[in-house]
Amino acid sequence: MNKEEMLEYLYNSNTxxxxxxxxxxxxxxxxxxxxxxxxxxxxxxxxxxxxxxxLSNNELCILSQIIKxxxxxxQDWVPLAASFAHFLKNIKYNELVNDINSNNVxxxxxxxxxxxxxxxxxxxxxxxxxxxxxxxxxxxxRLKDLEKSNDPNIIFLxxxxxxxxxxxxxxxxxxxxxxxxxxxxxxxxLRDIKNIIEGKGTESKIFIYLDFxxxxxxxxxxxxxxxxxxxxxxxxxxxxxxxFTLGDVSIPIYDAGTDFTMSIYSYGLAxxxxxxxxxxxxxxxxxxxxxxxxxxxxxxxxxxxxxxHCVYGFNNFAANDLALLGANDLGTGGIYYxxxxxxxxxxxxxxxxxxxxxxxxxxxxxxxTNNEVYRKRRRVVNGKxxxxxxxxxxxxxxxxxxxxxxxWVESVNAAKDFQIPIVMxxxxxxxxxxxEKIDNLFLQFESRYDDxxxxxxxxxxxxxxxxxxRVAPELLEKHLNTDKLYSYVxxxxxHLEKMASLVPTIAIKGINTFLDILDEEYEKILKSPYWVxxxxxxxxxxxxxxxxxxxxxxxxxxxxxxxxxxxxxxINL
Numbered sequence: 306m307n308k309e310e311m312l313e314y315l316y317n318s319n320t321x322x323x324x325x326x327x328x329x330x331x332x333x334x335x336x337x338x339x340x341x342x343x344x345x346x347x348x349x350x351x352x353x354x355x356x357x358x359x360l361s362n363n364e365l366c367i368l369s370q371i372i373k374x375x376x377x378x379x380q381d382w383v384p385l386a387a388s389f390a391h392f393l394k395n396i397k398y399n400e401l402v403n404d405i406n407s408n409n410v411x412x413x414x415x416x417x418x419x420x421x422x423x424x425x426x427x428x429x430x431x432x433x434x435x436x437x438x439x440x441x442x443x444x445x446x447r448l449k450d451l452e453k454s455n456d457p458n459i460i461f462l463x464x465x466x467x468x469x470x471x472x473x474x475x476x477x478x479x480x481x482x483x484x485x486x487x488x489x490x491x492x493x494x495l496r497d498i499k500n501i502i503e504g505k506g507t508e509s510k511i512f513i514y515l516d517f518x519x520x521x522x523x524x525x526x527x528x529x530x531x532x533x534x535x536x537x538x539x540x541x542x543x544x545x546x547x548x549f550t551l552g553d554v555s556i557p558i559y560d561a562g563t564d565f566t567m568s569i570y571s572y573g574l575a576x577x578x579x580x581x582x583x584x585x586x587x588x589x590x591x592x593x594x595x596x597x598x599x600x601x602x603x604x605x606x607x608x609x610x611x612x613x614h615c616v617y618g619f620n621n622f623a624a625n626d627l628a629l630l631g632a633n634d635l636g637t638g639g640i641y642y643x644x645x646x647x648x649x650x651x652x653x654x655x656x657x658x659x660x661x662x663x664x665x666x667x668x669x670x671x672x673x674t675n676n677e678v679y680r681k682r683r684r685v686v687n688g689k690x691x692x693x694x695x696x697x698x699x700x701x702x703x704x705x706x707x708x709x710x711x712x713w714v715e716s717v718n719a720a721k722d723f724q725i726p727i728v729m730x731x732x733x734x735x736x737x738x739x740x741e742k743i744d745n746l747f748l749q750f751e752s753r754y755d756d757x758x759x760x761x762x763x764x765x766x767x768x769x770x771x772x773x774x775r776v777a778p779e780l781l782e783k784h785l786n787t788d789k790l791y792s793y794v795x796x797x798x799x800h801l802e803k804m805a806s807l808v809p810t811i812a813i814k815g816i817n818t819f820l821d822i823l824d825e826e827y828e829k830i831l832k833s834p835y836w837v838x839x840x841x842x843x844x845x846x847x848x849x850x851x852x853x854x855x856x857x858x859x860x861x862x863x864x865x866x867x868x869x870x871x872x873x874x875x876i877n878l
Contacts, residue, residue, distance in 0.1 A: 311336055315348055318689075321594040327354040334362065338369040343382070345683075345690045349596060356390050363410045364393060364402075367418070374415045380520035380527075381625040385419055392422035400432040409434055416515040417441060423467045423518070441515060457501050465518055472498055479525045482663045490517060491528045523625060529661045530622035533602070536566040536664045537620055540697065540728060549727070551717055557726040559697070563738040565730075566604045566664050568622075568678060569699055572614040572719075580614050584719040589692055593682060596690075597628060599637060600678040605735040606766065607668045607773030608701065609675045612712060615719040617695035618728060622680065626693075629679035630661045632670035633832050637679050669765050672772045672829040698727045701776045732777040736784050739770055743793065751800055755808070757815040760797055764822045767793060768829075794853050802860045809868040816861045823854065 306314065311331050315322045326348050335344060335357070347353045360368065371389055375382035392398060398421075405413065417440050421431060429444075431437055447463055454460060458469035465472060476498045483499060486492040494517075517524070540559040547558040561567075572578070581587035600619065601610050610616070629635055635658050660670075667676055683690040700707070700716045707713045720727050743766050750759040767790055774781040797819060805812040865872065 306336060306341075308332060308336065311344070315345065318591055319345070319348075320592045322348050324594070325349050325351055327351055327358070330354040330358055334365060338365045340372065341688050342685045342690045343372060346383075346596060349594065360393075363405050363407060366410050367405070367413060367415075370413070370415050371419060374419065375520075378516055378520055379624055380523040384522055385422075385519070388419070388422040391425075395425060395427075397425075397427040398431070401434070401437065404433045414438060416519060419519045420466050420515050423471065424462065425468065426462070428462045428466075455504075460501055465521075467518070473502065475521065475525070476502065478659050479529070479661045481660055482666050485663050485666070486528070487532065489528060491521075491524050494521065495525075525661070526627045527624055529630065529663075530624070530627040532663055533566070533568070533627075534621045538565040538567050538618070538728065539620065540726060546729070549717060551721050554721045554724070556717060556720045559726055559728045561605075561699075561728050561730040561735075563605050563735050566602065567699060567728075568600045568602055568619045568680075569610065570598060570600050570617040570619070570695070571610055571612055572617065574611055574613060578614070580715050580718075583722050584615065585694075585722040588694065588723075593692065596682050597637070597679050598682045600680055601675045602664065602667055602671075602678060603773075604664070604668055605730075606739055607671050607769045608730070608732070608735075608776050609671055609673075609773045610776060611675075612701060612776055615712065615715045616699040616701070617719075618697045618699045619693070620696040623684055623693075626681045626684070627678070628681065629659050629677070630667070631659050632662060632667055632672075632676045632829075633658060634674045635659065635677040635679060637677065668769060668773075670829055672768065672826070672832070695723060695725060697725050698723075700727055700729050702729050702731050703733070703777045703780060732774070733780050733784075736770065736774060736777070736780050739766060740784055743767065747793075747796065750797070755811050757811065757818045760815060760818050761822050763793070763797065764819075764826060768826050791853075795856075798853060798857055798860070801857075802864075805860070805864040805868070809864050809870060812864055813861060813870060813872065816857050816864075820854065820857055 308331055315326070315331070330348065331344075339347075339357075347357060357365070357368070368386060368389060371385050372382045375385055393402060401421075413434060414437060417437050421427075421437065421440060429436075429440060431440060444463065444466065454463075461467060461469050461472045476495060480495040480499060483492060483495045486495070538561060540557075544559045544562065545557055546560045549556045549558055572584075573580075603610060629637065662670060670676075681693075683692050685691075698716045698720045700713060716727055743763055746759055746763050746766070750756065750763070753759070767785075770785055771781070771790060774785075798816075801812050801815045801819065804815065864870065
């Protein structure tokens with residue numbers, strides 16, 4: 306494409322470009338060095354355009370090679386490009402940058418250069434391209450120094466080429482459930498980080514390969530994407546329960562069952578959008594102002610979402626789809642205004658809130674607001690960016706009169722427009738099923754007096770259900786109202802009191818477990834102060850159940866006095 310053809314294509318494919326395109330960005334240099342999908346991405350971000358326009362031809366050539374490297378490794382090019390842009394501004398690398406010219410630019414070792422961009426301190430004093438060729442061998446040679454240093458920052462710089470702060474932030478975002486992750490190099494990387502941070506040293510010597518470290522953030526995000534893909538609902542003939550005919554179109558209706566996990570998008574959730582005349586045309590309209598969209602993860606235990614119109618469901622995350630994940634609303638609306646210099650997916654605010662969890666733990670930590678998945682809106686198809694489309698429509702059935710529900714009508718119309726099925730979630734069936742699971746856990750707990758871990762499962766399920774059935778509050782009132790919830794809590798407390806006559810130490814352990822999980826749940830709730838206030842007005846259980854806590858501490862004191870038990874004091878580190 307020449308300049309005129311490129312501009313015509315960009316304006317026709319995305320009308321938002323007229324609001325964001327920087328004058329002069331589209332030129333022969335840009336067209337020569339950057340793939341079309343990269344240009345499509347950049348024209349929505351003025352800062353990215355201005356940064357690229359300031360690059361010399363040599364630097365632009367390097368950027369293009371970095372992007373090709375990301376393509377080859379099937380990793381996300383965006384953070385690599387951002388790191389490179391930051392690298393060029395780092396005065397500690399001025400000599401190296403100045404050594405790059407038209408005569409040697411093609412000889413640059415791209416993996417080594419990318420690796421170097423992650424080391425803001427120029428730990429090895431790289432000043433020339435010749436030094437760069439020796440970088441990895443120097444690192445490998447100095448790995449022996451790991452045995453002589455207890456400084457985590459030195460260890461991380463030597464072993465991974467990145468600072469303690471950067472590695473620690475990686476662990477904060479991805480390492481919370483390290484023991485629950487599938488076996489992989491990524492898991493071993495996180496475990497190694499954990500050991501070093503905790504002062505346990507390091508044993509693994511496998512993470513010296515540049516391709517791994519260069520793409521570690523992408524690799525970790527893609528690891529979690531694969532985990533979720535294994536959980537996501539997939540419809541099949543066995544789940545087909547009905548066929549709805551609208552005009553000359555037959556729409557399959559599938560049952561979600563009582564054990565499912567879905568990635569959903571609620572149409573018009575964050576705006577006052579009205580139902581469109583054609584849902585597919587509206588979804589594929591040639592206007593994309595932000596290249597990411599907000600999804601939520603739900604399952605039968607926690608369906609925390611708001612439904613204004615129809616709800617879209619997605620089968621999977623493709624490679625590099627998943628950008629951010631957290632158990633709370635991440636506030637991604639302002640992400641482009643305060644982006645992190647080396648990773649555009651993170652702002653100062655988001656770094657504290659983003660926490661990648663395995664599906665069950667994400668749900669267990671979703672309280673009084675929806676969780677948030679920040680995922681790409683478009684994917685690269687044949688060198689161009691194409692918008693992803695939903696795989697099915699999700700309908701939350703609350704009663705048998707759903708045919709008269711306006712949202713059902715919208716769901717049918719959306720399914721017809723997209724020519725995709727409807728997956729029906731029977732909210733009452735799911736709620737009843739989970740209440741039965743809680744009852745069964747009680748039976749286990751009351752027959753296995755020594756397994757106090759069951760208390761945690763019971764309380765987490767109760768709070769997940771109480772928080773997660775915003776879509777059907779009337780059903781929650783019917784099957785798990787506040788009185789019943791308190792009765793469950795008291796049932797545990799009473800059993801622990803009776804247990805004291807058999808094994809007082811186990812009773813004390815159970816009470817402490819109970820108190821700890823109540824504290825944990827309260828802390829989860831406090832992460833969403835807006836919804837806490839909202840729930841208080843609705844009369845939901847959001848405050849600490851002080852009457853229960855007082856009762857537990859009372860019987861704990863009595864047990865300890867009656868049986869002469871002295872409890873070890875907790876040491877807060």
